[in-house]
Amino acid sequence: MTLVLNDVTVSRGVGPVISHVSLEVKPGDIVALVGPNGAGKTSLLESLSGVIRPSAGSIVMNDLDITKISRRRRSTAGLQHVEQGRMIFPSLTVRENLRLTAKTKADIDESLALFPELEKRINNPTVLLSGGEQQMVVLARAFAAKPKYLLLDEMSLGLAPVVFMRLLPVIQQIAKQGVGVLLVEQFAHLALKIASDAMVITSGKVSYHGTPKKLLSDEDLLRKSYMG
Ligand SMILES: Nc1ncnc2c1ncn2[C@@H]1O[C@H](COP(=O)(O)OP(=O)(O)OP(=O)(O)O)[C@@H](O)[C@H]1O
Ligand SMILES: [Mg+2]
Numbered sequence: 001m002t003l004v005l006n007d008v009t010v011s012r013g014v015g016p017v018i019s020h021v022s023l024e025v026k027p028g029d030i031v032a033l034v035g036p037n038g039a040g041k042t043s044l045l046e047s048l049s050g051v052i053r054p055s056a057g058s059i060v061m062n063d064l065d066i067t068k069i070s071r072r073r074r075s076t077a078g079l080q081h082v083e084q085g086r087m088i089f090p091s092l093t094v095r096e097n098l099r100l101t102a103k104t105k106a107d108i109d110e111s112l113a114l115f116p117e118l119e120k121r122i123n124n125p126t127v128l129l130s131g132g133e134q135q136m137v138v139l140a141r142a143f144a145a146k147p148k149y150l151l152l153d154e155m156s157l158g159l160a161p162v163v164f165m166r167l168l169p170v171i172q173q174i175a176k177q178g179v180g181v182l183l184v185e186q187f188a189h190l191a192l193k194i195a196s197d198a199m200v201i202t203s204g205k206v207s208y209h210g211t212p213k214k215l216l217s218d219e220d221l222l223r224k225s226y227m228g
Contacts, residue, residue, distance in 0.1 A: 001062050002026050003048070003079070003149045003180055008057030010040070010047045010204075017043045018204045020057070025149060025180040030171065032195035032212060034188040034225045040204040041184045042084050045151045048182070049081035050074045061149065078148030084184075085157060088137045090127035094118055097126055097137050101145035111144040114170045132163035139167060139174075149180045156187050168194050188225055192216050200225040 003025040010018035017040045025031050035041050046052045048059060050071035058067045066074050075081075080101075088097050095108070102108045112118055115136045121129060126137055135155055142150055152171070156164035164187060172194050175181050185191035192198055192212040200208035200215065208221060215221060 002060075003062075003182075004058075004060040005044070005048060006058045006060065008044075008047055008054045008059065010043050010052060011055045012043060012052070016055070016204060018047065018054075018201075021201070021204070021206055022057075023182075023199060023206075023209075025182050027148065027178045027180050028175050029197060030175050030181045030183055030195045031197045031199060032188070032191040033182060033184045033199050033201060034191065035201040035207075036225070036227055039201045041201060042153055043204075044201065045081060045083075045153050045182065045184060049079055049151055051081070051083075075145070078146075079151070080142045080145050080147035080149070081151040082138055082142050082153060082155060084153040086138075088126040088129075088134050088141070091125055093125055094122045094129070094137055097141050098144045101141050103146070107144045107146060111140040114140055114143060114173060130163075131159055132166060135159060135164075135167060136170075139170060143174055143179075147179055149182070150174065151182045151184075153184045154186055156185060156190075161187055161190065165190065188222065189216070 005021060005023045008018060008021050009016050033041055047054045058065060061077060098108045098111055118136055126134055155167060171181060183191050192215060195212040198212040198215045199206060208215060
């Protein structure tokens with residue numbers, strides 16, 4: 001039971017933006033993926049979820065080779081991707097947003113239990129919610145799909161760190177329920193605090209793979225992971 005990226009190369013435009021990258025996410029893991037702007041983090045997540053196809057290498061989810069299957073089938077098989085900058089559907093209510101991915105009422109109730117503060121907003125159009133609340137809806141909606149693996153791309157974009165911090169214990173709670181999480185974050189310090197494994201990607205290549213603790217204690221390496 002693992003989500004595996006096996007020696008994957010992704011090409012865009014003129015050349016490779018991901019070169020020979022391998023990584024593993026197990027159920028219950030939170031793998032933090034950090035790196036400077038343009039390093040290839042989003043491209044890596046997009047190759048996992050099927051937005052783009054790798055030019056070499058393979059992707060395996062729980063022993064099923066998903067390299068060549070469609071995005072929709074990967075999602076049905078249990079892979080949920082929260083894309084960078086993708087928000088809620090603003091005119092839909094919180095409940096309607098959750099219904100988009102939930103199969104049953106129990107799925108909706110379980111995802112609302114992650115964020116009790118959303119209950120009183122359940123029939124409000126999400127456009128009326130704060131940025132932080134909207135990201136709660138995004139995360140709750142991804143969880144309502146009952147994923148086996150969750151790919152989260154910069155959920156903190158446009159949020160103050162203190163607002164983003166509200167999401168962190170919930171991501172931990174989701175992982176505790178056996179979901180494997182791959183967490184891409186600009187606030188690397190915060191992401192590394194809840195991560196079980198850490199990876200730095202620079203210019204499309206893995207420049208660090210190890211414990212979050214070691215990365216947090218290495219100022220030089222950490223600075224490079226922000227600045228390149
Ligand atoms: N649709 C696209 N077409 C062509 N090149 C692209 C496309 N999207 C991204 N790129 C290029 O691929 C490289 C990796 O970009 P990517 O968005 O994966 O990086 P990132 O690490 O997610 O960056 P950021 O921190 O800014 O989100 C960059 O050089 C970028 O310019
Ligand atoms: Mg990105």
